[in-house]
Amino acid sequence: MSAVTTAFEKSAAEGRAALVGYLPAGFPSVDGAIAAAMAMAESGCDVLEIGLPYSDPLMDGPVIQEATHRALAAGTRVTDVLRTVEAVAGTGVPLLVMTYWNPVDHYGVASFAADLAAAGGAGLITPDLPPEEAAAWLSAADEHGLDRVFLVAPSSSDERIERITGACRGFVYAASLMGTTGARDAVGSAAAGLVSRVRAVTRLPVAVGLGVRDGGQAAEVAGFADGVIVGSAFVQRLLAAPDAPAGLAAVRELAAELAAGVRAAAPAQG
Secondary structure, rough: HHHHHHHHHHHHHHOOOOEEEEEEOOOOOOOHHHHHHHHHHOOOOOOOEOOOOOOOOOOOOOHHHHHHHHHHHHHOOOHHOOOOHHHHHHOOOEEEEOOOOHHHHHHHHHHHHHHHHHHHOOEEEOOOOOOHHHHHHHHHHHHHEEEEEEOOOOOOOOHHHHHHHHHHOEEEEOOOOOOOOOOOOOOOOOHHHHHHHHHHHOOOEEEEEEEOHHHHHHHHHHHHOOHHHHHHHHHHHHOOOOHHHHHHHHHHHHHHHHHHHHHHHOOOOO
């Protein structure tokens, strides 16, 4: 059983959803991202996503785009992402790399899988890679014991959901709405229905992302999902901070608020 699945099962045993936090590597600096990710792990995140900065982030909203632009402008490379994973893996919190497929393909799928596993990473989340085109990644993931997380959306047909979830390992990423990432005033209304549709075809945990910004929304999503994914809200805290210590304090505060939120919700019905 993967470390990610174990983390979800531990959360479920405590009667709550898992909290999954996201930050891009290299922002506000490579060392700053490491410190922020560690702060998130120490303050309540059960699983972490480390973003691989990419020049054409079609799924990302303006907040994450700004952070990844700064990371790329500062010279962040794939090796820095792997160094971030290796440094944060010492917290014991499972780490997945969230990445568009082009950088992995360019690096070499087999080499990336081997280097990610060696760094202590748990797997990949690949928002723009359909399972039908993922043969090389599925093979490499199996060889190195890595999870492969694909995305489903409210627009996905039942047949499509079954095919995508069949290729997943670790958990299924359910996008709460159609559109780009970003904290919103309300969680997408289609999210609960999407989770139900996914649960009809898989026993894997289902985590909901896109839109959660505070403890109240985390509690809302935790009431129907196995995991709550938060990214833009963490990045926004770092963007708004006047200096590094203030950024770390803001990230810790948000992680604690979100962790309290997932614990305040009624247990999700699996």
